[in-house]
Amino acid sequence: MVITNKEYEFAFNNCPDAILLTLSDGTVLSANPSACELFGYTEDEWCNLKRSDLVDATDSQTSVYLEARKKEGNVEGELIFIKKNGEKFTGHIKSALKQPEKGLGKACVIIKDITQLKRAEESLKKNKERDYDLFYNASVGIFCCRINKMGLVDVNKKITELSGYTKEELLNDVSIVKFPYPDEIENIMGKLEEEGFIENHEVHILDKNGDIKTALVSFKLYPEEDFFEGTVVDITKRKQLELKLQKSLEEKEILLKETHHRVKNNLTIISSIINLQSSYFDDPEVLNAFKNIQDRSNSMSMIHERLYKSKDLKNINFGEYLTRLCNNLYKTYTHSPNISLKLNIENLSLKTDIAVPLGLIVNELLTNSLKYAFPDEIGNLQVDFRGNNEIYMLSIKDDGIGLPEDFEIEKTNSLGLTLVRILTDQINGTLELESENGTKWLIKIPIS
Numbered sequence: 152m153v154i155t156n157k158e159y160e161f162a163f164n165n166c167p168d169a170i171l172l173t174l175s176d177g178t179v180l181s182a183n184p185s186a187c188e189l190f191g192y193t194e195d196e197w198c199n200l201k202r203s204d205l206v207d208a209t210d211s212q213t214s215v216y217l218e219a220r221k222k223e224g225n226v227e228g229e230l231i232f233i234k235k236n237g238e239k240f241t242g243h244i245k246s247a248l249k250q251p252e253k254g255l256g257k258a259c260v261i262i263k264d265i266t267q268l269k270r271a272e273e274s275l276k277k278n279k280e281r282d283y284d285l286f287y288n289a290s291v292g293i294f295c296c297r298i299n300k301m302g303l304v305d306v307n308k309k310i311t312e313l314s315g316y317t318k319e320e321l322l323n324d325v326s327i328v329k330f331p332y333p334d335e336i337e338n339i340m341g342k343l344e345e346e347g348f349i350e351n352h353e354v355h356i357l358d359k360n361g362d363i364k365t366a367l368v369s370f371k372l373y374p375e376e377d378f379f380e381g382t383v384v385d386i387t388k389r390k391q392l393e394l395k396l397q398k399s400l401e402e403k404e405i406l407l408k409e410t411h412h413r414v415k416n417n418l419t420i421i422s423s424i425i426n427l428q429s430s431y432f433d434d435p436e437v438l439n440a441f442k443n444i445q446d447r448s449n450s451m452s453m454i455h456e457r458l459y460k461s462k463d464l465k466n467i468n469f470g471e472y473l474t475r476l477c478n479n480l481y482k483t484y485t486h487s488p489n490i491s492l493k494l495n496i497e498n499l500s501l502k503t504d505i506a507v508p509l510g511l512i513v514n515e516l517l518t519n520s521l522k523y524a525f526p527d528e529i530g531n532l533q534v535d536f537r538g539n540n541e542i543y544m545l546s547i548k549d550d551g552i553g554l555p556e557d558f559e560i561e562k563t564n565s566l567g568l569t570l571v572r573i574l575t576d577q578i579n580g581t582l583e584l585e586s587e588n589g590t591k592w593l594i595k596i597p598i599s
Contacts, residue, residue, distance in 0.1 A: 168263045175221075175248060175256035177202025189264055191235035207231040207239055220248050220258070232262065240266045292366075292383035296325075304378060313366065313385050315359030329357040339370065343379065347372045353386075365390045422448045443567065446480070446514055469506050470498035470536070476510060477517060477534050484521035487528035495535040499543070505596060508574040509545065515567040516547045516592050524551025524590065543596040550589040560584065 163170055169186035173179050182190075182197040192200065206213050210231045220226040225247040232242045242262045250256035286293055292309035296302065303325050311318055316327055330336045335354045343349055349370040356364050370381040422445050429441035473496050481492045501509070513534070520532055535546045560568055560582070571592075575582045578596050585591040 166261075168261050169242075171197075171260040171262070173202070173258050173260060175250065175258060179205075180257070186262070189234070189262070190232070196235075205232055207233055216244075216246070220246055221250070224248055224250075229265070240264055241269045292385070293380070294383070295378055295380045297378050298372075298374070309385075310383060313356065313358065313364060313383060327359075331355050331357050331363050339368070343370050343372050347374075349381075443518070446483075446518060449479070466500040466502055467506050468498060469501040469509070470496045472506065472510065473513060473534070473536055476513060480514065480517050480521060481532075484518060487525075489529040490521075490525055491531050493531065493533045495533070495537075497537045499536070499538050501543070505543075505578050508578050509543075509594075509596070512571050512574050512594065513545070513547065515571050519567060520547065520549040520551065520590065524549040524553075526552065530589075538598070541598055543598065545594045545596075546591060548589065548591040553586050553588075553590050554584075556586075558584075558586070 163183050166183060167185055169189045170183040171179055171186055172181040179197045179200045182192070182194070186192075187194060187197075190205065202213075207230070212228060212230055216226045216228055216230070225245070227243075227245045229241055229243055231239055233239055241264075243265045244260060244262050246258055246260040248256050248258045286305075287307045289307055289309060292307060292313050294306045294310050295304040297304060303321050306318055306321050310321065314321065314328060320327060332355055339349055339352055339354065342352075349368065351367045351369055354366055354368055356366055358364055364385060364387045367384045367386055368381055370379055372379045425441050425445045425448070429438055432438055432441070474494055477492065477494055477496075485492075517532070517534065524530060524532075530549060530551050533546075533548045535544070535548075537544055560572055563569065572582060575594060579599075580594050580596040583593040583595075585593070
């Protein structure tokens with residue numbers, strides 16, 4: 152196929168890259184429209200231009216390319232060019248020279264502006280450098296390792312600090328990294344091959360000095376590329392601190408249990424002293440007062456007993472405690488089989504700052520019903536305790552003779568009922584009283 156001059160001319164004029172036709176000394180003979188647009192010269196101005204007008208004189212590659220083109224007949228590379236307005240840009244050139252035996256040769260030079268490309272390459276290079284800085288100076292250890300040979304490809308500074316070895320030592324001899332418990336790393340590699348990743352797995356590492364360090368490792372497998380990468384966080388100090396805290400907590404727990412035990416014993420001693428003291432009196436009112444104090448002491452003693460026997464020193468199983476308390480009071484104050492006690496008590500755990508006052512409240516109200524509600528020693532008692540996410544509800548109900556019509560708890564002279572009112576306020580509860588067909592006390596305690 153023969154290409155005509157018109158077709159050559161069409162290609163020359165419509166090529167998106169700048170094309171210059173020059174003499175071998177750099178004199179410009181012709182330039183296409185793309186060259187005019189790139190450099191800013193008009194078609195008429197090109198004929199007066201030379202190489203020195205277009206190429207930056209400080210670019211040492213110019214002489215290298217000219218010599219190469221003279222020997223080889225063509226050359227390709229990058230040069231810094233100058234536009235008419237003085238602006239410099241990086242251009243990619245391809246140039247071919249036809250050199251006759253005598254005189255000046257003619258050359259074709261194709262120039263493509265690659266300024267944006269060079270900027271992108273420079274930006275990419277800086278980003279890579281920045282990324283590597285982040286990798287190398289990260290606050291956690293990071294490494295890359297080949298799957299088959301188990302050779303380390305790269306490690307950051309934290310890995311060298313953790314292991315005690317230099318980067319060169321680690322990359323050249325991976326066998327220096329030792330694990331005091333080989334089954335740990337075997338389990339990790341098995342899981343890694345099975346699932347492809349591992350997160351926050353605890354292992355032990357033997358450093359260069361022979362010290363065992365504890366670390367959390369996370370791995371990600373890339374089987375197609377025959378490598379895996381991972382992070383390592385040194386938690387040796389944290390583990391040591393956790394052990395100290397655990398030991399401290401255990402010691403404090405033992406101390407607190409011992410405190411509850413001693414309080415329980417002291418309350419028992421007080422109860423015994425009250426019992427002995429009461430033996431010196433015959434007055435029923437005095438004996439009754441002694442008995443009330445003894446009951447209150449026993450109520451608190453039972454809570455401290457449960458606390459020192461429990462694993463949880465902040466809460467107690469109030470359902471079990473309340474059942475035992477009610478049954479003890481029933482056995483103490485009931486001498487007739489015709490008085491029945493029904494318990495509907497949920498097995499709930501309460502904080503001690505609620506359980507102690509609530510236990511004393513039950514002690515007062517249930518004792519009152521057992522002592523005064525059934526003069527004929529016939530009747531029924533019922534204690535209910537339940538709760539949800541917002542409130543605890545306690546009710547003590549009897550079908551006895553009830554309270555006087557003009558009874559007001561705020562005006563009562565009863566020490567026990569005054570204590571009930573004070574304790575209810577203490578736990579932010581509300582106290583309600585119903586006096587139809589006996590007596591019913593309802594206490595509601597919000598759960599904060």
